[in-house]
Amino acid sequence: MSCGAGFPFLQGWRKMMSETRYKLHWITAIIEVLKTAKEAILPIIVLVFANGLNDVGSGKWYLDYLSFIIFGVLMIMFFITGIIKWKRFEYWFEDNELRIEYGLFIKKKRYIPFDRIQSLDYTEGILHRPFKLIKVKVETAGSSSPKKAEAELTAITKAAANRIEAEIAMAKVGKKIVLQAEDGEQTEEVRMAEKIPSKSVFKMTSKGLLILATTSGGIGIILSGVGVFLSQFAEMIPFEWMYEEVSGFIKFGLLVVAIVVFLGFVFVWGISVAMTFLAYYGFSVSLESEDIVITRGLLEKKRMTVPLRRVQSVRIIENPFRQLFGYASVVIDSAGGGGAEGAKISLFPLVKKADISGPLKEIFPDLILEEPMGKLPARGKHFFYRIDFLWMIPVIGVITYFFYPYGLLSLLIVPVIILFGLWQHKSAAYGISGNQLTIRFRNFSLQTAFLMKKRIQSMEMKQNHFHKRKRVATLAAGIKSGMSIFNAQVHHMEESEAERILSWFEPSLKNQEREQG
Amino acid sequence: MRAQPVNRISEKGLKVWRLYGIMQTGLLLLVLLGGGVLAYIFEAPRWFYIVAAAVVIVFAYFFIYLFPKVRWLRWRYEVRESEIELQHGIFIVKRTLIPMVRVQHVDTAQGPILRRYNLGEITISTAATNHTIPALVMEEADELRSRISVLARVAEDDV
Numbered sequence: 001m002s003c004g005a006g007f008p009f010l011q012g013w014r015k016m017m018s019e020t021r022y023k024l025h026w027i028t029a030i031i032e033v034l035k036t037a038k039e040a041i042l043p044i045i046v047l048v049f050a051n052g053l054n055d056v057g058s059g060k061w062y063l064d065y066l067s068f069i070i071f072g073v074l075m076i077m078f079f080i081t082g083i084i085k086w087k088r089f090e091y092w093f094e095d096n097e098l099r100i101e102y103g104l105f106i107k108k109k110r111y112i113p114f115d116r117i118q119s120l121d122y123t124e125g126i127l128h129r130p131f132k133l134i135k136v137k138v139e140t141a142g143s144s145s146p147k148k149a150e151a152e153l154t155a156i157t158k159a160a161a162n163r164i165e166a167e168i169a170m171a172k173v174g175k176k177i178v179l180q181a182e183d184g185e186q187t188e189e190v191r192m193a194e195k196i197p198s199k200s201v202f203k204m205t206s207k208g209l210l211i212l213a214t215t216s217g218g219i220g221i222i223l224s225g226v227g228v229f230l231s232q233f234a235e236m237i238p239f240e241w242m243y244e245e246v247s248g249f250i251k252f253g254l255l256v257v258a259i260v261v262f263l264g265f266v267f268v269w270g271i272s273v274a275m276t277f278l279a280y281y282g283f284s285v286s287l288e289s290e291d292i293v294i295t296r297g298l299l300e301k302k303r304m305t306v307p308l309r310r311v312q313s314v315r316i317i318e319n320p321f322r323q324l325f326g327y328a329s330v331v332i333d334s335a336g337g338g339g340a341e342g343a344k345i346s347l348f349p350l351v352k353k354a355d356i357s358g359p360l361k362e363i364f365p366d367l368i369l370e371e372p373m374g375k376l377p378a379r380g381k382h383f384f385y386r387i388d389f390l391w392m393i394p395v396i397g398v399i400t401y402f403f404y405p406y407g408l409l410s411l412l413i414v415p416v417i418i419l420f421g422l423w424q425h426k427s428a429a430y431g432i433s434g435n436q437l438t439i440r441f442r443n444f445s446l447q448t449a450f451l452m453k454k455r456i457q458s459m460e461m462k463q464n465h466f467h468k469r470k471r472v473a474t475l476a477a478g479i480k481s482g483m484s485i486f487n488a489q490v491h492h493m494e495e496s497e498a499e500r501i502l503s504w505f506e507p508s509l510k511n512q513e514r515e516q517g
Numbered sequence: 518m519r520a521q522p523v524n525r526i527s528e529k530g531l532k533v534w535r536l537y538g539i540m541q542t543g544l545l546l547l548v549l550l551g552g553g554v555l556a557y558i559f560e561a562p563r564w565f566y567i568v569a570a571a572v573v574i575v576f577a578y579f580f581i582y583l584f585p586k587v588r589w590l591r592w593r594y595e596v597r598e599s600e601i602e603l604q605h606g607i608f609i610v611k612r613t614l615i616p617m618v619r620v621q622h623v624d625t626a627q628g629p630i631l632r633r634y635n636l637g638e639i640t641i642s643t644a645a646t647n648h649t650i651p652a653l654v655m656e657e658a659d660e661l662r663s664r665i666s667v668l669a670r671v672a673e674d675d676v
Contacts, residue, residue: 335644457619457643461612468610480645499519507599507616507672 021092025133025155028089031125032154033082037075044071091153096171098138098164100151112150114171116140119291119305120164126299128155136161139305198293202348202359204283212350213276215322280349285359292332292363294345306345310335312455313479313486314347314367316356318446328353330360333481343482367450372431372438380472380492385421392417430475430490430497432504437477439488449488451477457485459505461498473498477505519612522595522602529634530592530652534585536630542577549573594650596665599672601641603648617672619643623662627655641665 081104089102098117100110121137128134138151153161204212281298292306312333322328330348347363348356357369392413400407427442435453440446462474475498476489490498503509549569556565584607593604601620603613621644627637637658640649653661 454618457645458613458615458648460614462606462609463612464609478643478646480643485645502519502612502614505614505616507618508597 021090022156022160024086024089024153025131025157026086027127027131027133028154029079029082029086031127032085033078034127036078036082040074040078044074089154091151093164093167098151098167110151112138112140114168117150117168118307118310120161120168121305122161122301122303124297124301124303131155131157133157134161136164198286198288199362200284200286201362202285202351204280204349208350209277209280209283211322211325211327212280213273215319216272216276283349285347285363287363292347294347304345306332306334308363311364312481313452313488314360314364314450316448316450318353318448320445322350323446326353327351328356330356333479333486335480335482343484344486366436366452368433368436368438369450370431370433370438372429372440372448374430374493374497376425376428376490376492377472377494379470380494381422381425383467383470383472383492384425385418388417388421425492428490428493430493430501432501437501437504439477439490441489441491449479451479451488453505455479456505459502461502463495467492467495471495475501522593522604524594524596526589526592526594526650526652527636527654527657528589529636529654531585531589533630533634533636533652534588535581538577538581538585541580542573545576546573592651596661596668598668601648601665603650613648615641615643615646615648617665617668620665620669620672623665623669625655625658625662 085102085104088104088107089100091098091100093099096114098112098114100112102108102110117138117140119139121139123135123137124133125135133155134157135155136153138153140150278298278300280296282301283296284294286293286295288305290308292308292311294302294304294306296302312335315331315333316328317331318328327350329346329350332345332347333343334345348359351359360367360369396410396413399410424442427440427446429438429440431438437451437453437456438448439451440448457478457480459478460476462476463472467473471494472492473495474489474491475493476487479486479488549572553566553569555561587607588605591605591607591610595602599617601615601617603611603615605611621642624640624642625637626640631637631652635655636652637655638649638651639653639658639662640647642648650658650661
C-alpha cells in the first residue's frame, strides 16, 4: 500500500483510484520541533534562571548543570517526536475521500469526503519559502472543533497542493478522467485545465496599508501582552538593586520619566505598526467562480478561500478615528471554518467609504447598500444611559468617600456616559429592503450589518417592564458565525416597528400573503 | 400588538420550579444556619439573626412563590407549520421566532426530578442557536419533537 511514498511524482497517477500514499516534506519535522519548543520556551527559561543562577556549587557536576541537562534532554525529545510525527504522517486519496493517517503513539485515521471539503487555505511561512512549500488547511462545512481545522498538511510542495485541488475539483464535477500517462507531466496539464480564471476585486494600496498599520487597534493587545510578560518576570527582577537606581532616576525630574514612558508607548506602537504591516502586506481579494479568495502577508503569505454561499452576513465597521478621515472596514461572517479566525473575516481591512460599494457589489450582486432610514424614537433615549447609573452611583460614592475633595472629579463620568448613550441612540438605525435587513448600531465603532432573511437563524424581540410602558423594544437577529453566533441588535426601537420586522421574518405570514395575492 | 403564542407549558412545571425554589432556599438556610452557629459562638449582635431570618424569608417568597409563578404565566409557545414562536422571561420578556427551515434538530431530555412528574424539556437547535421549552408533559414533548422534525423536513427555503 505505502509504495512509492517518497516518489509521488514517479508513481502517482498511475492508477486513478490508486492508494499512493504521500508524505509531507521533511521540513515538517523542524516546524513541529520549533512549534513545540515555542510553547515550552517560557517554562524552560524560568527553570534555567531559577536553577542556573545560584552559584553555590554542590560539588556534583550533574547537579550544577541540572537545568541545562533537562533543557538538553527536552530539546532532543522534541526533536525525536518531531521526526516521528513527520514519519508517521501520510495522506492519500481513496473513494473520493482525502484520507490521513497520523499520530505519535496512537495511530489515528481521518477520512474527509471531497464533497464536504469547503476550502483549502494556504499559508507560506518563512521556513516554507526556500523550498517552495506551503501549509494547507482543509476546512469543512462543520468543523467539529472550533480551534482546529479539519486537517492540516504542515508542508507540501505547491504541485502536491494543486494535485489535491485537482482531485477535489474532479470529484465535485463528478467526472472520472482515466489517465494512461505514466509520467508526471500529465498532472500538470490536468491542473492547468482545471484552473478557473480569477477576477481581482480589491487590492489594498500602500497608502491604505500605511494608514491601517498606523491606526491599528493592536496597541491594546500588545500592551496587555507586555504587562503579562512583565508580571511573569516580576519575581526575577532584582528590585532592591534597582531601587537605588530608580530613586536617583526620579530625581532627574518627572519630565524624563514622562519622556521614557512616552518613548515606551511609541516603541510598542511601532511594533504594532510593523506587525500589521507584515500581516496585511499585499492584501488582495479576488473572485474565483463561487469562492472569495483572500491573499495577504509579507513574511508569512496566507491564502484563504471562502465559498460565497457560506457567507452569512456583510458588515461595514467604522472606527470613529478612521471615520474622521472617511475610512471604514468591511468584514464578513462565514459559517464554515473554525474559531475566531474562520468566523469573522476581514474582507476590506481599510477602504475609503465612498469606494466600498463598487467592489462589494461585484462580490455580492444582490446586496442592497442603502443607508438604513428607520431611526429610533426620542422616548427611548434614556434607556441608553439610565441603566448605567446602577453602577455609576456606587462607584462615584465610594471614590468620593475615600478621596474626598478630588474624588468629586469622578462626577465627570456622568456627562460622558450620558453623551455616549445619546451618541449610540443617534447612530442606531434599521431598514428593510426586500429580503434584506439592515441593522446599524454603535458599540464604540459604528457597525452596519447587512443580513439576508435566509441567513437569519432566529429573531428575538425583548422588552422589560419599562420598555413596555414606553412602547419600545430591543430586536436581535441571530446569524451563524463560525461555531458561534453573531447577534445584530437594535436597542430600544419603536415597538410597532420591531413587530413589523418580526412579521417580515415570519414565514407563514408571507405564505398567507401569497395565497391571497 | 402582536398576539401571544397560544400554548402554555404544563402546570406541573410550576410545581417543579417551586420544588427547585424550595431546594435553593434549603441550601441558603443551611449556609445561614452555619453562620448563625458561628455568630452564637462569637456573640454577634442580635440584629444579625434578624437580618439572616429576613433574607431567608424574602428569598423564599421570591424563589418559591413569585418567580415560578411569573415565569409560568409568561411561558408560552406555538408550533405552526412554518415557524416556532416562544415567549418567556421574568424581567425581560423575550419573543423568539424560529423559522422551520432553520431547524436542524430537536432533542427531548428528562432529568430525575422532571421524570418524577412525567415531564420533559425540548430543545430546538438551529445552525447557531438553541431554544429550550422547559416543562412539557412527556407525551406532549415526544409528540412535539416528531411533529417539528417532520415539519422541518418538509419546509422549503424560498427566499
